[in-house]
Amino acid sequence: MNNDAQPYYPVAGELITENAVFTLIPDGRAPQNTTLLFVHAHPDDESSATGATIAALTAAGATVDLLTMTRGEMGEVIDPALKHLEAEHPANTDRGRQLGQLRTRELKAALTELGVRDHLFLGQGPSALPGERTHYRDSGMSWGSDGRAAANPLAADDCLTHLPLKPQAEAVAATIRAIRPDVIVTYDADGGYGHPDHKRTHEVVMAALDLIAGTTAEPIAVWGIEGQPQETDTRQQAVIRGKIEGKREAMRAHATQITITGPTTFEYSNKVPQPINAVETYRKLQGQNITPPPTASATEEIAEAPGxxxxxxxxxxxxxxxxxxxxxxxxxxxxxxxxxxxxxxxxxxxxxxxxxxxxxxxxxxxxxxxxxxxxxxxxxxxxxxxxxxxxxxxxxxxxxxxxxxxxxxxxxxxxxxxxxxxxxxxxxxxxx
Structure with missing residues (x-):
């Protein structure tokens, strides 16, 4: 573990493929008749990773629901007056419980900005299964010597990544059966920038899809948030040029985790400047491909302004x-x-x-x-x-x-x- 290493965060839109499409909605469906389920690991992930997409979808009339796996109890807090809420703070005695409650309130405000219809945490609502957990703790993470996200050596025994995957997959499968989304959006296998909870969320969703394969609850398409783009990746790519205003204001609601430093910039608690990107990219994980537009190309979609x-x-x-x-x-x-x-x-x-x-x-x-x-x-x-x-x-x-x-x-x-x-x-x- 080396928390002094320069953190690595991928930037969406650095690679746009020739066969990219510019929607997540399957062929022949109007946004108004489409339900999408986003599955994220912590509060704020939905805004920072997919906020522009969600805002664009809801503005177009699509129905968007959100399942969040944990309450973000292991997050670092920006406001010095609230530092005692951190689970690893010397003065903390509740293992981040109050921080999780605060982040839940922040999440509610963010979802209002994005226009999300319904939200639940894993273990709540249709994901609450008899005899299984109703609460999954944030696993936390550390930065490796290469600047990549790594496992948290202090992760609690009841955190998402330390508990069995099967009950989590069954809970997500129950949620899918209840909501019947046409499209599911979650992380790719690399978890975006590698957070252990992001990677576990991908594993859980894919295992849940195996449980409902061949049934009427199976979605038409499943998309993964693209992390580090690869030239050799042949999966269909979706490029969403979304709503930066909604994304920015949703991110602003997560004040314990995010500081908005300008109209198009922000920082986490590590003070690493990052763009608020209106472009968000995805790779097809499962389901039907979308027919690329016959006359538009990725180059045309991102044509540069005159010099x-x-x-x-x-x-x-x-x-x-x-x-x-x-x-x-x-x-x-x-x-x-x-x-x-x-x-x-x-x-x-x-x-x-x-x-x-x-x-x-x-x-x-x-x-x-x-x-x-x-x-x-x-x-x-x-x-x-x-x-x-x-x-x-x-x-x-x-x-x-x-x-x-x-x-x-x-x-x-x-x-x-x-x-x-x-x-x-x-x-x-x-x-x-």
Whole structure:
């Protein structure tokens, strides 16, 4: 055991295969008619490992249930004021029981964010079998000298990994029979990053599936969360570009375990910076493959934004076009009556710059591209207004309608450019 080693966490999306699909839902089924059961080891795993997927599924109308194997009693606590709740803290006398209760409350808040329908711990509800345990303790873990997760030498005798697998599998099988999910999602054999409870959860689920094989309770498909991607892995891959907002807020609910450090970053108690990834990948463990989309490819799904040079050229061209076009028709005025006039040309000109700048920021994924569109349009307008003293293209002198609209056209460009940056930022955030 070496707790000073740099911990290893795989990053989803580093490898996307050519035959990847972009859904977990079997062919011919609508999300609204699909039930998925996620099986995780501890509170917070559902959010950090699959939160973007769950949020996307529930937003699409799918029904998502969650089975959690333990209550996370062996977790490390971030808040110094709650350190005494840690099972291995010198002042602790309840072996993490209160921490498990707190993490259960955190889990409930997280599931509200994700839109999960029902939740149970192993040993509860349909997984409660006569004469078997109603509570399984977190096994904990340590970091090996290679930075990989390893078994906890202090794991209790009543923890998940030290108790027999068969009763656990029978309890999960009973849960599957009761819920009848179309799809099950759990860990791959490596447990993601290797946590012993994650690996045991995979073993339990696969053993449970053996118990219901060939019955009406058998799911159509079973997916495993992809850990370290392998080029030689020929199993079908699913790539889910999910909802980062729901994932982030669900992770935030697990405050004893997770600190949200930015819109797309977080840390566990070990202070290792990690991304909040909206991309989550899975490998088929069992069941029917999904038909890949005929025209989409993995490359197209993750096409990169234009580089800086192309972005500069695109934004500059849009600035010249929108600035010139707006200048040509900004002075179109409808004189309704004496003293009453409507500058419809000005409104159209400003909308031209707004849409050009917004498109540039979204297409290039760079807010400075919108700024460049506005800057070029503004400089062009200034050239038209002041390059020649008798220029009539842009008349800036607010003493009459043409002078008023000329002034508003020139300085309005700056305002609509700022609005375009706000609009583009909100669009990208919504569609992450």
């Amino acid at each position: 800086p040079i192309n972005s500069i050229i695109t934004a500059s061209a849009l600035g010249l076009i929108s600035g010139f076009a707006g200048t040509m028709y900004h002075t179109q005025i409808w004189y309704i009556s004496k003293g009453l006039w409507l500058p419809w040309g000005l409104a159209l000109a400003l909308l031209t710059v707004y849409f050009a700048a917004t498109w540039a920021a979204i297409h290039t994924e760079k807010n400075w591209a919108a700024t460049l569109v506005g800057a070029v349009a503004f400089l062009l307008t200034g050239t038209f207004a002041f390059a020649k003293g008798n220029s009539l293209l842009v008349y800036i002198n607010p003493i009459n309608p043409p002078g008023i609209v000329g002034t508003l056209w020139a300085f309005g460009i700056l305002a609509v450019t700022a609005l375009s940056i706000i609009s583009a930022s909100r669009y990208r955030q919504k569609n992450k």
